[in-house]
Amino acid sequence: MLGQDFEMPAADPNRGPLRVLFIDDEARILRALKALFRDLEVYFTTEPREAPALALKHNVDVVVCDQRMPEMLGVDVLREIREQHPRAMRILLTGYSDLKAVLGSVNEGEVYRFVNKPWINADLRALVLEAGEIARESPAIGDQLSPNEQNTARSQVGVLVIEDDTTVQQRLREILQPHYQVRFASTAERALQVLEQHETGVVISETATNHGADLTLMLKALKQYHPHIATVVITERANAQTVIELINEGQVYRMLIKPVRMGSCRLSVDSALGRYWKLKQQPKAVRRYGVTPSEETVRAQTKLPNSLLSRIRSLPARLFGVGGVRI
Amino acid sequence: MTVVLVILVLILAGAAAALFWRLRQAEAAKSQLAAEHQQAEVELKQLQSSQAQVIHTTKLASLGQMVAGVAHELNTPLGFVKSNVEVVGDLLDDYRKLVKDYDVAVQLCQQPVDLMFSADKESLDKLVKHVEESRRRLFEARRAVEKSPLLNEAKELLADSRDGITQLASLVQNLKGFARVDRDGMDLMDVNEGVESALMIAAHQLRDRIQVVRKLEQQVPRVRGMPSQLNQVFLNLITNAAQAMEDEGTLTVTTRSSESGVEIAFADTGCGIPDDVLPKIFDPFFTTKAPGEGTGLGLSIVHKIVKSHGGSIKVRTTPNRGSEFTVMLPSEAARPTLH
Ligand SMILES: Nc1ncnc2c1ncn2[C@@H]1O[C@H](COP(=O)(O)OP(=O)(O)OP(=O)(O)O)[C@@H](O)[C@H]1O
Numbered sequence: 001m002l003g004q005d006f007e008m009p010a011a012d013p014n015r016g017p018l019r020v021l022f023i024d025d026e027a028r029i030l031r032a033l034k035a036l037f038r039d040l041e042v043y044f045t046t047e048p049r050e051a052p053a054l055a056l057k058h059n060v061d062v063v064v065c066d067q068r069m070p071e072m073l074g075v076d077v078l079r080e081i082r083e084q085h086p087r088a089m090r091i092l093l094t095g096y097s098d099l100k101a102v103l104g105s106v107n108e109g110e111v112y113r114f115v116n117k118p119w120i121n122a123d124l125r126a127l128v129l130e131a132g133e134i135a136r137e138s139p140a141i142g143d144q145l146s147p148n149e150q151n152t153a154r155s156q157v158g159v160l161v162i163e164d165d166t167t168v169q170q171r172l173r174e175i176l177q178p179h180y181q182v183r184f185a186s187t188a189e190r191a192l193q194v195l196e197q198h199e200t201g202v203v204i205s206e207t208a209t210n211h212g213a214d215l216t217l218m219l220k221a222l223k224q225y226h227p228h229i230a231t232v233v234i235t236e237r238a239n240a241q242t243v244i245e246l247i248n249e250g251q252v253y254r255m256l257i258k259p260v261r262m263g264s265c266r267l268s269v270d271s272a273l274g275r276y277w278k279l280k281q282q283p284k285a286v287r288r289y290g291v292t293p294s295e296e297t298v299r300a301q302t303k304l305p306n307s308l309l310s311r312i313r314s315l316p317a318r319l320f321g322v323g324g325v326r327i
Numbered sequence: 328m329t330v331v332l333v334i335l336v337l338i339l340a341g342a343a344a345a346l347f348w349r350l351r352q353a354e355a356a357k358s359q360l361a362a363e364h365q366q367a368e369v370e371l372k373q374l375q376s377s378q379a380q381v382i383h384t385t386k387l388a389s390l391g392q393m394v395a396g397v398a399h400e401l402n403t404p405l406g407f408v409k410s411n412v413e414v415v416g417d418l419l420d421d422y423r424k425l426v427k428d429y430d431v432a433v434q435l436c437q438q439p440v441d442l443m444f445s446a447d448k449e450s451l452d453k454l455v456k457h458v459e460e461s462r463r464r465l466f467e468a469r470r471a472v473e474k475s476p477l478l479n480e481a482k483e484l485l486a487d488s489r490d491g492i493t494q495l496a497s498l499v500q501n502l503k504g505f506a507r508v509d510r511d512g513m514d515l516m517d518v519n520e521g522v523e524s525a526l527m528i529a530a531h532q533l534r535d536r537i538q539v540v541r542k543l544e545q546q547v548p549r550v551r552g553m554p555s556q557l558n559q560v561f562l563n564l565i566t567n568a569a570q571a572m573e574d575e576g577t578l579t580v581t582t583r584s585s586e587s588g589v590e591i592a593f594a595d596t597g598c599g600i601p602d603d604v605l606p607k608i609f610d611p612f613f614t615t616k617a618p619g620e621g622t623g624l625g626l627s628i629v630h631k632i633v634k635s636h637g638g639s640i641k642v643r644t645t646p647n648r649g650s651e652f653t654v655m656l657p658s659e660a661a662r663p664t665l666h
């Protein structure tokens with residue numbers, strides 16, 4: 001009687017130890033991680049192709065994946081996992097990162113963090129535990145809007161371009177003006193004015209102005225205090241390390257290399273706006289995109305003009321939007 | 328008379344003028360030529376310096392590629408060795424706790440012995456209970472120590488670490504062999520060693536995708552040369568072979584002695600080289616790769632180095648089947664000795 005149709009009541013996925021999947025072609029790395037995370041429920045594979053199915057089957061909270069594997073790149077594994085099992089937080093663990101890999105990990109894998117080998121045990125543990133906690137309490141959201149939603153979003157929410165090169169400005173104007181409420185700023189100062197005055201969902205920015213002023217600090221600070229704003233970085237001077245820092249501390253949403261192409265630019269801005277809009281409706285999801293600045297960044301931020309940082313901090317939070325509740 | 332003279336003078340003057348004019352023209356032409364020559368020289372200089380620049384940046388680029396591969400090779404074992412060493416420490420701490428529990432249980436068993444001598448009937452019963460209880464605890468603590476996987480885990484992690492360290496040591500050894508930073512310059516060199524270190528540097532390009540078959544002649548005669556340069560030759564040929572095989576393939580590396588010296592052959596099962604391309608492959612800047620992906624300098628560097636070592640290079644290729652690049656170097660033994 002108890003036989004055929006009886007099903008175990010689905011276990012509460014938010015109970016019990018965190019479930020983590022590790023993927024690496026080097027078995028000895030996996031054994032090391034297994035020992036390091038022996039108090040969690042851990043799964044392993046040296047076969048990247050099996051990873052998405054495993055992640056889904058065990059409903060894992062966190063995935064930690066190597067980048068260079070003979071059969072498949074980590075970025076591609078993470079992209080597939082993002083599609084098939086979006087609630088898992090994704091971490092890329094890598095021995096060496098070329099620019100292509102790093103760009104792929106932002107644009108396709110939407111990784112939470114990038115960790116270099118050899119890792120620091122305490123840091124990696126803290127990161128995985130934090131990611132697992134976020135996966136459990138913060139819902140995954142998409143970035144695809146219905147045509148209706150898209151219209152409302154585009155009419156309510158602005159796009160800010162921080163760029164002081166006039167030809168690039170012109171190019172972006174051509175691409176974006178017909179579809180979005182675009183505003184341009186060529187200095188950090190002006191950018192803040194725009195952010196103060198208008199609800200802005202997407203910030204498109206270079207990493208530095210033509211005059212050499214570093215913009216990454218501001219982008220990191222913006223993300224730190226206003227994680228719901230999606231940043232699209234467009235740059236010419238990409239260097240793998242800068243990009244890694246921008247991911248880890250700036251949670252850049254998309255990263256494009258100059259010259260700007262119409263197709264990829266439109267796609268990126270569209271989904272960035274979608275992400276902002278979804279977050280606005282589902283503010284609990286915002287932790288998935290949060291950052292904690294490194295000590296170095298905090299130190300560097302103290303050198304920013306004081307007013308800039310405090311103005312970023314006190315930008316109005318429009319998370320609950322029109323007529324909504326204030327936090 | 329005078330008329331004749333005047334005419335003569337006039338003719339002479341005319342001739343002189345013509346001559347003068349011609350001379351001026353020639354001079355103008357000469358100075359123009361000189362200017363052009365100078366211009367050409369300047370351009371040549373610029374070209375040479377920009378070529379040097381390109382070669383320099385290529386070297387940097389291939390250095391960058393090399394560093395990328397090597398960094399990955401090094402960081403992987405570093406990653407697990409470093410982690411394991413720390414974790415073993417934690418495991419031993421956990422194990423120490425088990426042993427401590429065991430000690431406590433042992434002590435508990437000893438207490439009743441002290442009490443027994445001064446005991447009456449009632450407390451004797453209590454004592455029996457106590458003994459039973461402490462026996463159970465001792466048994467459990469003992470089992471926990473025996474059954475504990477902690478030591479085995481620690482041992483496994485240490486075994487992995489020992490392997491990892493051996494691997495790191497041989498990587499460093501190979502790197503040293505590759506760059507020969509300790510003694511650069513002409514040297515007697517074992518080409519088999521050179522081939523091995525180049526294969527190690529290229530490991531990340533080969534990985535599991537390409538099967539490497541080694542047919543290395545033991546005791547192959549030594550060659551006199553610059554090891555770091557010859558290793559560069561091997562690396563460039565291996566890189567090209569790896570790039571010619573899009574998916575999977577086999578790279579066969581052969582070393583053998585020949586009449587005049589040593590031959591080192593790299594045979595791939597890649598795309599091969601079409602007839603119309605073959606004559607150009609050693610030209611500087613010739614490449615069939617997409618812009619930005621190849622500089623077209625790999626083979627011209629190979630050619631230059633091999634020539635400066637008094638050697639030559641031979642190519643055999645069949646489109647869609649594969650190619651074989653053979654480097655021939657004079658060996659120390661085959662060299663006529665000077666006395
Ligand atoms: N093993 C090979 N199989 C097929 N084609 C080859 C092989 N080796 C070289 N070639 C051809 O010769 C060309 C020139 O090679 P070379 O090494 O000089 O430059 P490259 O490989 O194109 O650029 P780089 O060395 O900077 O990556 C290549 O573009 C390729 O077309």
Ligand SMILES: [Mg+2]
Binds near residue numbers: 566624625
């Ligand atoms: Mg080449």
